[in-house]
Amino acid sequence: MILDDVEQLLHERIGLDAGTVGASGLNYALKQRMAACGVADPSAYWQRLLAAPPELQELINAVIVPETWFFRDPGAFAAMTRQALAMRGPAGAARGRPLRLVSLPCSTGEEPYSIAMALFDAGLAAPDFVIDAVDVSTRNLAAAAHAVYGRNSFRGRDLDFRDRHFKPVEGGYRPQAEIRRQVRFRYGNLLDPVPADAEPYDVVFCRNLLIYFDRETQQRALATLHRMLAPHGVLLVGAGEAGLPLARGFASLRLPMAFAFVKQAAGERHNEPARLPAGVPALHLPPSRPAPAPPLRTRMPARPAPARPTVTSPAAAPLRAVPPREAAGDSLGAIERAANEGRLGEARQAVRRHLDAFGPSAAAFYLLGLACDAEGAGEEAVEAYRKALYLAPDHREAMAHLALLLRQRGDAAGAKALGERLRRLEKRSEHR
Ligand SMILES: C[S@@+](CC[C@H](N)C(=O)[O-])C[C@H]1O[C@@H](n2cnc3c(N)ncnc32)[C@H](O)[C@@H]1O
Structure with a gap:
């Protein structure tokens, strides 16, 4: 049956687990492509798919989920920025050389452009960092290079970054040239082997792709991501993928809502606390079990200064047993x-x-x-x-x-x- 064959082919080529897009998603993409090729017979289309690699690429373009937007999960960009500044600092692993980051998959470009905006906003200059942006969809890469974005790409309530880094053009907004120059787009597949002489990255964004893979492919992809990173480099995954890197060579950076992990060297125990990249100071994490401290009441200053934000004083709260x-x-x-x-x-x-x-x-x-x-x-x-x-x-x-x-x-x-x-x-x- 052609549907099974196509599922198998897409799984081999891009790792897609057809169950994650549903039979209707796959059927829809197939119908679209058959109509575009003017082929009504599924078997004839299958033969064409096998004979003509460009058609396989068109099918991939039709079946993938391109969903993305600027500053998706802002916590990830804040965490990345902080790690990046520390890596570039005097004791950091990237001192004296440009920081190397990659967005894989980059889809239509919103993610790598957001990385560039965040780093410029944090005070880095153009020579301080390079961003590679990789995707398996040629259609998405063409949209990224065109770089005109409409409403769907701007979803947060805070869009001031758009005023600062974009200019209005016909059909939407385009990132300023200094942002675009910072990102190098290229075609690539996460499932392809990493060349032995590939330069390692300090930061890898691999968000919202692993969810489309089955367990075995996720494992293979994580091994690739591990190889792509410099020792103690940082991996950021999507919110729904945060359970995956643990016990696969990564330790959580324990930064809430950043979904960020640090690469562990071979031999480091899986669940030991994350060793931070060189130059990254230890964090004040919200303790899950705080050390003994004075009773909650005495931790509040007696009289808040008027210009500061107001915090309800527990002293004014109704009496209750201290939990x-x-x-x-x-x-x-x-x-x-x-x-x-x-x-x-x-x-x-x-x-x-x-x-x-x-x-x-x-x-x-x-x-x-x-x-x-x-x-x-x-x-x-x-x-x-x-x-x-x-x-x-x-x-x-x-x-x-x-x-x-x-x-x-x-x-x-x-x-x-x-x-x-x-x-x-x-x-x-x-x-x-
Ligand atoms: C949902 S988007 C995620 C984009 C962005 N990282 C984000 O989180 O907003 C998924 C992207 O993965 C790409 N993709 C699918 N399989 C891939 C593979 N095997 N290698 C590289 N990219 C792939 C698709 O083309 C699509 O652009």
């Missing part, structure tokens, strides 16, 4: 897990319940900021990050995320001030 600290830690751990697995709405609601139950904490406001940020609720995210920083002025992750968000929202001065504060903190921790 055991372990329960607070478990609750934060559960929120972090929901966030890491991309259950954003759930994470956001759970943080609000957590704040009601346990009172304000930097860890909870940071998680709330991430969840709002990822859902495109920029204003709420800014407010939550500010509250986290009010409670923990050295919270580097909140600082890095807030800086990126402010920049995206057009507050360049605010972002710059935070960036400088962050760099001072990181320098201080390097000297420790």
Whole structure:
């Protein structure tokens, strides 16, 4: 039966597990291609497919899912930016040379262009980084090179980046030349072997492709991604793929909503804490079980300065028994897990319940900021990050995320001030 044969061929060629697009998706693509070729008989089409490689490429173009948009999962770009700055820093693995990043699959270009915008926004200059962008769809690559984007490519609520990095053209918006020059598009297949002399990457974005593979192909793809990365390079996957790299040569960076992993060297234990790329300081992660600390009430400053954001003082809250600290830690751990697995709405609601139950904490406001940020609720995210920083002025992750968000929202001065504060903190921790 031709459908089975086509499924098998697509699986061999691009790893597609037909179950993930459904029989109707495959049927639709087949019908489209048969009509385009003017062939009514499925067997005749099958013969043509085998005889003419360009037709196989057309079928691939028709069957793949091209879904993508700018700054999809903003947490991933914030985490990438922070790692990139550290890798380029004085103790970083990429000091003195351009940082090498790849977006594979890049689809129609929104992801690699977002990487370029984020790195420019963070203060890097053109010679500081190169971005390769690879995809198996020639149709998507042609759209990426044309680089005119309509509404569907801009989905968040914060679109200030569009004013800064795009110019309006007929049919939509085009990234400015400095952004486009930073990205090198090329045709490629994740399932093809990595050449022995291939230069390794510091950062690989491989998002929203592994979900279309079966287990065995996922394993093969992850082995390829591992080979593509420099020692302790960083891999970013999609929200629905965050469980896959663990125990396959990667350790989680434990950055909520970034879905980011660091390559482990052979011999490193699978579940040991992530070793960060050289130059990346240790993170303040929201602890799943916080160390003993003063009672929640005493952690709040007695009188908040008026210019700062308002945080409801637990002292003003109705009297209630102080819940055991372990329960607070478990609750934060559960929120972090929901966030890491991309259950954003759930994470956001759970943080609000957590704040009601346990009172304000930097860890909870940071998680709330991430969840709002990822859902495109920029204003709420800014407010939550500010509250986290009010409670923990050295919270580097909140600082890095807030800086990126402010920049995206057009507050360049605010972002710059935070960036400088962050760099001072990181320098201080390097000297420790
Ligand atoms: C859903 S898009 C993901 C785009 C982007 N990474 C993102 O997350 O927004 C999936 C892309 O994977 C590409 N693709 C499918 N199989 C591939 C393969 N074996 N090698 C490289 N790219 C592939 C498709 O052409 C499509 O552009």
